[in-house]
Amino acid sequence: MPRCPDCDGAMTRIAYGMPAPPLREAAERGEVILGGCVAGDFSPKWGCIPCGTLRAEKEKQKIMEQVIDRLRKSRAEAEGGGAGILD
Numbered sequence: 671m672p673r674c675p676d677c678d679g680a681m682t683r684i685a686y687g688m689p690a691p692p693l694r695e696a697a698e699r700g701e702v703i704l705g706g707c708v709a710g711d712f713s714p715k716w717g718c719i720p721c722g723t724l725r726a727e728k729e730k731q732k733i734m735e736q737v738i739d740r741l742r743k744s745r746a747e748a749e750g751g752g753a754g755i756l757d
């Protein structure tokens with residue numbers, strides 16, 4: 671079993687294809703990762719559950735920051751445009 675380059679933990683096998691009930695149960699126990707129905711040439715065979723979760727959280731945070739940043743910018747633009755009237 672390969673070890674995670676990030677956290678040095680044991681990696682988990684990624685299973686592709688339609689998850690049969692035993693596979694689904696194994697995924698719930700954290701023994702396999704369900705990779706989706708279709709495996710491509712570059713689909714990873716091993717994944718790290720703790721790092722995968724961490725990465726997903728980081729991605730989510732990044733997207734949230736981008737949304738907030740965009741909102742802040744559009745608000746600044748709106749306020750900048752209306753500043754002359756308010757003064």
Ligand SMILES: [Zn+2]
Pocket residue numbers: 674675676677678679718719720721722
């Ligand atoms: Zn890891």
